[in-house]
Amino acid sequence: MGNLKLTSVTKSFGALTVLHDIDLTIDNGKFVVFVGPSGCGKSTLLRIIAGLEDISGGGIEIGGRDVVHLSPAERKIAMVFQSYALYPHMSVRKNLAFGLENLKFKRSEIDARIAEAARMLALEPYLDRKPRQLSGGQRQRVAIGRSIVRNPDIFLFDEPLSNLDAALRVQTRAEITRLHRQLKTTMIYVTHDQVEAMTMADEIVVLNGGRIEQVGTPLELFDKPRNLFVAGFLGSPRMNILKGKVVAVGETGVTVDVGYGVPLQARIDPAAVAAGQAVLLGIRPAHFAVGGEGLPFVVQYHESLGTETYVYGTFEGSEEQVIVHQAGHFAPERGALLRIMPQPGRMHVFDPDSGLALPRAIEERSAAHEHA
Secondary structure (H helix, E strand, C coil): CCCEEEEEEEEEECCEEEEEEEEEEECCCCEEEEECCCCCCHHHHHHHHHCCCCCCEEEEEECCEECCCCCCHHHCEEEECCCCCCCCCCCHHHHHHHHHHHCCCCHHHHHHHHHHHHHHCCCHHHCCCCHHHCCHHHHHHHHHHHHHCCCCCEEEEECCCCCCCHHHHHHHHHHHHHHHHHHCCEEEEECCCHHHHHHHCCEEEEEECCEEEEEECHHHHHHCCCEHHHHHHCCCCCCEEEEEEEEEECCCCEEEECCCCCCEEECECHHHCCCCCEEEEEECHHHEEEEEEEEEEEEEEEEECCCEEEEEEEECCCCCEEEEEEECCCCCCCCCEEEEEECHHHCEEECCCCCEECCECHHHHHHHHHHC
């Protein structure tokens, strides 16, 4: 079984600690994506799960077995790297068979596993070709097929699409997702690409500085980030962050002044703040309404994608860039003054000192619970 449990896992290289007390449980059959900026520890954590790096402290269990002292082969995992790592002098068939031959599998079993992997990955026409005769996407499928034939409990992917062009990344992303649905095997996938994370994952693990910031479904992390880091990391374009001050506290939320004479109503727990308290408001570009009596937004330029438009600008008297999303084609002129208003239920409020999100209003939490 592909259940994984990490308990207080730490990793140090000399005096430098790169992973700090990692606690994580992954249920069998889940597709889990590790995301975070470069140097956050996501690839190191994947290599530790694989047995390619020793831990400095803590415990690792796979399928209920303590695997800390087991070799990669004994852990029943298979890893797909960013580089294809194919043997250039071997055919596709031989690349797929090589690991099984070293493990002394019977030829009939090897042939059956290769045939099944080739069918899943549409590699049948290429089995007798050498890697140099394949496209980048085909080579990556061979690398994945080499993992499939081992029938592991857990698949580990370390940024497998980084070497592909944009169109191939989209295609291969879909193929890996389809493969997961077919195999129903635990998959752990490392990427710095949040689009991959949002579209592929059952759960996302956000890492920063060797620590887990938040774990949840893609929509949980997008809609309910627990802190400023998660809010800023997930979502493209980035979330807008406005400095503000609480000017009134009511029964269902608070009124925040961000400095432009337009009171903003944020639906957060009034018990969590006090009048006069400094806060940060987070608003995603798609959560502004254009028109009416809103904040004064001066257009710098826009990017039209046909079905949607991103408008970049600043508030009057400010130099900090703000991004506004509009559906369809929207082409305001440079220097145009628009009025934009955040949607009350879509504003995130953060404590500027701790960076933590303040809790939502009680009735919003109850409605969300009933909906779930």
